[in-house]
Amino acid sequence: MAIARMENKVVVITGGASGIGLACAKRFAEEGAEIVITDLGAKRLENAAEEIRTTTNGKVALCEADICFEEQISDVMQLAIDEFGRIDAVVASAGVSSAGYVSGENNAAFDHPIIEQSLEDWNRVLQINLTGVMLTNRLAARHMIAAGNGGSIVNIASTAARVALPGAVDYCVSKAGVAMLTQAFAMEMLEYNIRVNAIGPGFIETPMTQVLKDDDEGLQQMLTMTPMGRMGTTAEMANTALFLACAESSYTTGATLYPNGGMYIN
């Protein structure tokens, strides 16, 4: 029998109640990891934890937190230490497509041209998608450094880090920032044997893309931009994140992999 790739590993996953984060939690649990999920909304977290337990038999702890607040993310990391004794890996998946985005609600994605956007909205997207990821990275890394066993951080950037999407400049800039955060932080973490990588998904079937998928024009736009001619699945994203989190990618750091159906071929 194959050895589970995340056996005896403790993984903290932000945005773990939905979409790519939830898929990562399930996939990592299948590979033997103990999981801490964090997100907004206690009920959503409880439902997700129940889903992970019933589908994988894995151990899951949960902690509600808004990644804009350092103290709240700090509490999440402390919960992982208290419940499972350490932190080996992190997946930073919490994110928004626009300032008003609420996961699971009808959110338009490419509808906020920068020329009209309020500074408040711009700052909110950067705060969640970039600063929140930075805080998640450093708070997890502090525990990893103290434990002295190295670790692996996987950030969820986006193909939009390198594709200009009119009406979503804040999103593109925030994700380009995550890709560079991943590179630069990887350099800082070399001496601690902590690898920092990212994935940059294309159009994936999650609540974030539902509004585009429900609209004929939006769906056509996504498919036209994707050489493979289909949207990606959360399971495909979880497999890519798993590769970066586990020892199979032991010689990889500072990289962003782009599981995007070939969007960068041309």
Ligand SMILES: NC(=O)c1ccc[n+]([C@@H]2O[C@H](COP(=O)([O-])OP(=O)(O)OC[C@H]3O[C@@H](n4cnc5c(N)ncnc54)[C@H](O)[C@@H]3O)[C@@H](O)[C@H]2O)c1
């Ligand atoms: N779906 C796609 O096509 C796609 C493509 C590229 C990148 N991404 C990125 O993948 C990540 C996951 O998105 P998804 O598609 O699974 O959507 P999703 O809505 O299913 O998941 C995002 C999660 O982040 C949480 N979140 C948002 N703001 C938060 C905050 N302030 N504090 C804590 N949690 C917060 C939401 O509650 C939600 O559960 C995001 O970073 C997104 O930008 C998604």
